[in-house]
Amino acid sequence: KAGVTQTPRYLIKTRGQQVTLSCSPISGHRSVSWYQQTPGQGLQFLFEYFSETQRNKGNFPGRFSGRQFSNSRSEMNVSTLELGDSALYLCASSLSQGPDTQYFGPGTRLTVL
Protein backbone atom coordinates (compact mmCIF):
# COMPACT_ATOMS: atom_id res chain seq x y z
CA LYS A 1 0.00 0.00 0.00
CA ALA A 2 1.45 3.36 -0.97
CA GLY A 3 2.39 5.73 1.82
CA VAL A 4 1.44 9.33 2.35
CA THR A 5 2.65 11.59 -0.43
CA GLN A 6 3.20 15.31 -0.25
CA THR A 7 3.87 17.80 -3.02
CA PRO A 8 5.92 19.74 -3.57
CA ARG A 9 8.87 18.55 -1.47
CA TYR A 10 10.61 21.91 -1.51
CA LEU A 11 9.28 25.41 -1.99
CA ILE A 12 10.83 28.87 -1.87
CA LYS A 13 8.55 31.88 -1.58
CA THR A 14 8.89 35.54 -0.65
CA ARG A 15 7.12 37.44 2.09
CA GLY A 16 3.54 38.34 1.28
CA GLN A 17 3.02 35.52 -1.17
CA GLN A 18 0.68 32.62 -0.59
CA VAL A 19 1.32 28.91 -0.93
CA THR A 20 -0.72 25.73 -1.31
CA LEU A 21 0.60 22.35 -0.19
CA SER A 22 -0.93 19.05 -1.17
CA CYS A 23 -1.24 15.73 0.64
CA SER A 24 -2.51 12.34 -0.51
CA PRO A 25 -3.24 9.99 2.40
CA ILE A 26 -2.83 6.24 2.55
CA SER A 27 -5.68 4.53 0.72
CA GLY A 28 -8.56 3.96 3.12
CA HIS A 29 -7.44 6.58 5.61
CA ARG A 30 -10.07 9.25 6.09
CA SER A 31 -8.29 11.51 8.55
CA VAL A 32 -5.58 13.95 7.49
CA SER A 33 -3.67 16.13 9.93
CA TRP A 34 -1.20 18.90 9.23
CA TYR A 35 1.78 19.82 11.37
CA GLN A 36 4.42 22.51 11.30
CA GLN A 37 7.88 21.45 12.44
CA THR A 38 10.65 23.87 13.36
CA PRO A 39 13.84 23.28 15.39
CA GLY A 40 12.74 25.57 18.20
CA GLN A 41 9.05 24.69 18.49
CA GLY A 42 9.08 21.06 17.50
CA LEU A 43 6.01 19.48 15.96
CA GLN A 44 3.00 21.77 16.21
CA PHE A 45 -0.49 20.68 15.26
CA LEU A 46 -2.21 22.84 12.67
CA PHE A 47 -5.53 21.10 12.00
CA GLU A 48 -7.21 17.80 11.28
CA TYR A 49 -9.75 16.94 8.63
CA PHE A 50 -12.04 13.93 8.64
CA SER A 51 -14.71 13.29 6.03
CA GLU A 52 -14.12 16.72 4.50
CA THR A 53 -14.77 18.53 7.81
CA GLN A 54 -12.25 20.23 10.05
CA ARG A 55 -12.42 18.34 13.37
CA ASN A 56 -9.59 19.86 15.36
CA LYS A 57 -7.58 23.05 15.09
CA GLY A 58 -4.32 24.17 16.65
CA ASN A 59 -3.29 27.65 17.73
CA PHE A 60 -2.32 29.16 14.41
CA PRO A 61 -3.55 32.39 12.83
CA GLY A 62 -6.26 32.44 10.21
CA ARG A 63 -3.63 32.77 7.48
CA PHE A 64 -3.32 29.01 7.76
CA SER A 65 -6.25 27.15 6.27
CA GLY A 66 -6.98 23.79 4.80
CA ARG A 67 -9.54 21.63 3.16
CA GLN A 68 -10.20 18.00 2.38
CA PHE A 69 -11.73 16.56 -0.73
CA SER A 70 -14.14 13.65 -1.11
CA ASN A 71 -11.25 11.31 -1.97
CA SER A 72 -9.59 12.29 1.36
CA ARG A 73 -6.81 14.23 -0.34
CA SER A 74 -6.06 17.44 1.50
CA GLU A 75 -4.56 20.83 0.79
CA MET A 76 -3.14 23.40 3.14
CA ASN A 77 -2.92 27.07 2.27
CA VAL A 78 -0.86 29.78 3.89
CA SER A 79 -1.59 33.35 2.84
CA THR A 80 0.52 36.48 3.32
CA LEU A 81 3.64 34.50 4.09
CA GLU A 82 5.97 35.68 6.86
CA LEU A 83 9.61 34.80 7.45
CA GLY A 84 8.56 32.82 10.52
CA ASP A 85 6.48 30.49 8.36
CA SER A 86 9.68 28.84 7.12
CA ALA A 87 9.38 25.28 8.33
CA LEU A 88 8.85 21.66 7.42
CA TYR A 89 5.14 21.05 6.89
CA LEU A 90 4.12 17.48 7.56
CA CYS A 91 0.93 15.77 6.60
CA ALA A 92 -0.20 12.64 8.42
CA SER A 93 -3.07 10.31 7.72
CA SER A 94 -4.84 7.91 10.04
CA LEU A 95 -7.75 5.52 9.92
CA SER A 96 -9.87 7.42 12.41
CA GLN A 97 -9.98 10.95 13.73
CA GLY A 98 -8.37 12.10 16.94
CA PRO A 99 -5.26 10.68 18.62
CA ASP A 100 -4.86 7.67 16.36
CA THR A 101 -1.51 6.45 15.00
CA GLN A 102 -0.19 9.02 12.56
CA TYR A 103 1.34 7.93 9.26
CA PHE A 104 3.47 10.80 8.04
CA GLY A 105 4.50 11.91 4.60
CA PRO A 106 8.04 13.16 3.91
CA GLY A 107 7.00 16.78 4.32
CA THR A 108 7.25 19.98 2.32
CA ARG A 109 10.21 22.19 3.19
CA LEU A 110 8.99 25.79 2.86
CA THR A 111 11.49 28.63 2.86
CA VAL A 112 10.22 32.20 3.00
CA LEU A 113 12.68 34.88 1.92
Added chain:
Amino acid sequence: TQLLEQSPQFLSIQEGENLTVYCNSSSVFSSLQWYRQEPGEGPVLLVTVVTGGEVKKLKRLTFQFGDARKDSSLHITAAQPGDTGLYLCAANAGNNRKLIWGLGTSLAVNP
Protein backbone atom coordinates in the same frame (compact mmCIF):
# COMPACT_ATOMS: atom_id res chain seq x y z
CA THR B 1 -1.76 23.08 29.29
CA GLN B 2 -0.55 19.52 29.02
CA LEU B 3 3.13 19.26 28.21
CA LEU B 4 5.43 16.42 27.32
CA GLU B 5 9.05 17.00 28.25
CA GLN B 6 11.71 14.96 26.53
CA SER B 7 15.25 14.61 27.76
CA PRO B 8 17.96 14.88 26.88
CA GLN B 9 17.38 17.27 24.01
CA PHE B 10 20.56 16.17 22.23
CA LEU B 11 22.66 13.05 22.58
CA SER B 12 25.82 12.09 20.73
CA ILE B 13 27.32 8.67 21.45
CA GLN B 14 29.66 6.10 19.95
CA GLU B 15 28.51 2.95 18.23
CA GLY B 16 27.99 0.14 20.71
CA GLU B 17 27.00 2.33 23.67
CA ASN B 18 23.70 2.05 25.52
CA LEU B 19 21.39 5.00 26.07
CA THR B 20 18.06 5.94 27.59
CA VAL B 21 15.82 8.85 26.63
CA TYR B 22 12.84 10.04 28.62
CA CYS B 23 9.39 11.46 28.05
CA ASN B 24 7.78 12.99 31.14
CA SER B 25 4.60 14.79 32.07
CA SER B 26 2.55 15.73 35.11
CA SER B 27 -0.57 14.51 33.31
CA VAL B 28 -1.96 11.01 33.01
CA PHE B 29 -2.32 9.63 29.52
CA SER B 30 -4.37 6.77 28.16
CA SER B 31 -1.59 5.80 25.76
CA LEU B 32 1.75 7.00 24.48
CA GLN B 33 3.49 6.59 21.16
CA TRP B 34 7.16 6.75 20.20
CA TYR B 35 8.22 7.84 16.73
CA ARG B 36 11.59 8.12 15.01
CA GLN B 37 12.25 10.73 12.38
CA GLU B 38 15.23 10.45 10.07
CA PRO B 39 16.63 13.48 8.23
CA GLY B 40 14.48 14.48 5.29
CA GLU B 41 11.62 12.20 6.26
CA GLY B 42 8.47 12.29 8.35
CA PRO B 43 8.24 10.54 11.74
CA VAL B 44 7.58 6.80 11.73
CA LEU B 45 5.77 5.03 14.54
CA LEU B 46 7.95 2.67 16.60
CA VAL B 47 5.57 1.56 19.32
CA THR B 48 2.40 2.35 21.25
CA VAL B 49 2.21 1.67 24.99
CA VAL B 50 -1.13 1.56 26.71
CA THR B 51 -0.92 -0.13 30.12
CA GLY B 52 0.85 1.36 33.14
CA GLY B 53 4.11 -0.51 33.73
CA GLU B 54 4.03 -2.00 30.24
CA VAL B 55 7.35 -2.93 28.64
CA LYS B 56 7.69 -3.51 24.91
CA LYS B 57 10.77 -4.61 23.02
CA LEU B 58 11.59 -3.95 19.41
CA LYS B 59 14.93 -5.63 18.65
CA ARG B 60 17.48 -3.50 20.55
CA LEU B 61 14.90 -0.93 21.64
CA THR B 62 13.02 -1.29 24.93
CA PHE B 63 10.06 0.95 25.70
CA GLN B 64 8.50 1.34 29.13
CA PHE B 65 5.32 3.15 30.19
CA GLY B 66 5.37 4.40 33.76
CA ASP B 67 3.13 2.77 36.34
CA ALA B 68 1.14 5.99 36.71
CA ARG B 69 0.97 6.48 32.92
CA LYS B 70 2.65 9.90 33.20
CA ASP B 71 6.03 9.06 31.76
CA SER B 72 7.85 6.74 29.42
CA SER B 73 11.39 5.76 28.54
CA LEU B 74 13.17 4.37 25.53
CA HIS B 75 16.35 2.34 26.05
CA ILE B 76 18.61 1.43 23.15
CA THR B 77 21.17 -1.32 23.61
CA ALA B 78 24.39 -1.34 21.58
CA ALA B 79 23.43 1.67 19.48
CA GLN B 80 24.22 1.63 15.78
CA PRO B 81 24.61 4.50 13.27
CA GLY B 82 21.25 3.49 11.81
CA ASP B 83 19.61 4.52 15.10
CA THR B 84 20.49 8.13 14.38
CA GLY B 85 17.45 10.37 14.24
CA LEU B 86 14.95 12.43 16.19
CA TYR B 87 12.95 10.43 18.72
CA LEU B 88 9.54 11.88 19.44
CA CYS B 89 6.96 10.88 22.01
CA ALA B 90 3.29 11.66 21.56
CA ALA B 91 0.56 11.12 24.11
CA ASN B 92 -3.16 10.60 24.02
CA ALA B 93 -4.79 12.67 26.73
CA GLY B 94 -7.97 10.65 26.41
CA ASN B 95 -10.15 13.54 25.31
CA ASN B 96 -10.32 12.10 21.81
CA ARG B 97 -9.05 15.29 20.30
CA LYS B 98 -5.41 15.25 19.28
CA LEU B 99 -2.03 13.92 20.23
CA ILE B 100 0.29 15.95 22.44
CA TRP B 101 3.87 15.98 21.17
CA GLY B 102 7.22 16.34 22.88
CA LEU B 103 10.04 18.35 21.29
CA GLY B 104 12.10 15.25 20.74
CA THR B 105 15.54 13.88 21.48
CA SER B 106 18.05 14.22 18.67
CA LEU B 107 20.33 11.19 18.70
CA ALA B 108 23.58 10.89 16.78
CA VAL B 109 25.39 7.55 16.83
CA ASN B 110 28.94 7.89 15.55
CA PRO B 111 30.74 4.94 13.91
